[in-house]
Amino acid sequence: MQTISITQLNEYIRSKMDADPVLTQVAVRGEISNYKLYPSGHHYFTLKDEGGALKCVMFKGNALRLRFKPENGMKVIAMGNVTVFPRDGAYQLYCKAMTVDGIGDLHAAFEQLKKKLSAMGLFDPAHKKPIHKYPQIIGIVTSEAGAAVHDMLRILNKRYPMCRVFLLPVRVQGAEAPQEIAGAIRYANLHKLADLLIVGRGGGSIEDLWAFNDEQVAYAVYESEIPIISAVGHEPDVTICDYVADLRAATPSNGAELAVPDRDNLLQMLDSMHSAMTGALSRQVKSAKQHLAVLSSSPALQSPQGYLHQRKKNLELMKTRLLSSGNRIFQNKQRRYVELTAKLDAMSPLKVLTRGYAMVQTEKGEVLKSIQQVKAGDTVGVSLSDGTFNARILEAKENRHE
């Protein structure tokens, strides 16, 4: 028996495995676990089934071509070659390609992106902008080659020919499509080219529509300040772009229908507005006529002479009342005046003197009211009603009171 080194043994096993037609090209079905993405860009994971496990590695170059993001628990089919990793003495699958088992990669990728963008709030109804009722400039982001653009233009022309259309031609499938679609949306915003954008394409396979499930397209739609109608594929096709857009149309034709009002409806509306105006005006004229009839049946207009006569009579009556009440007031005042003068006259000192009384004043002119004011020998002035004289007091005597 020969003794060899571990390195030699591992190398020997590797050469055996590398020469094996099954191991050099194998597709393995299993569930991902221990999934790790290293900063180097290499992916490491384990594939399991009920009976066992297989270590796997997927190098950066191959991983970049993945159309979905591998996750733990995901059922996949991994393709590659199985060989020994000499350092660990363990075999592993060098995975070159991987697809989702069952539903398909694109569906898986779609669900993943949908979940991610939904969590980021890109589908939030609160973010959705209202679509102008009467857009003036509509930007169409689509291929200028397909039937979709003609469908849209035909419908816009039929429904609402007052608008201008700016066509922003892009590729709608292939590797460059997402970048071109996102770029056209951003360009339209940058130059404020339109007040409404329709972004879409006609129907096709899920692969054909794939550009509209692109993350960059989703961000461009989300960030657009111009409202966007997403019009991709046929009725049952729903894309990420549909979720992010302000309005989802089932088809490109439907997108054009949703974008503008319909000419026939508008003409009908104009007719009904005209008849509403006519109706309102004739109602107003009718009520004005009625009002006029009421007015013209009034006495003032029916018999102006009689009306004036009545007014004149009223006026006369008022005048009489005014005068009589004026007289009454005057008479009252006059009576009061006579009473007051009579009173005043009765109280006049001159009046008293005519009745035989005299007024006695001291030399200083003070009117005597008390005996205290004089004594014997004083000279006083005495006034009568028709003259005065001076007198000397012989005796002054105060009345005795009991």
Added chain:
Amino acid sequence: MSKNKMTFEESMERLEQIVRSMERGEVALEESLKLFQEGTELVKNCSKLLEEAQLQIQKVSVGADGNPVMEEFADDSL
């Protein structure tokens, strides 16, 4: 207000406004007559626009300076 410069949207909004105030009957008869005249004119203009307008289509490309360049786009199927 120069009615010729009004956009279709502005014309429609003005019309709706006229119909509303006329239907509420809150304006004097003389004013109503003026509104009716203006409204009838607007209905005529809008209908004419709707019946005669032709969709204008232009293709946008990015010019050398980065600014948009418009060229007529003829769609024979219209």
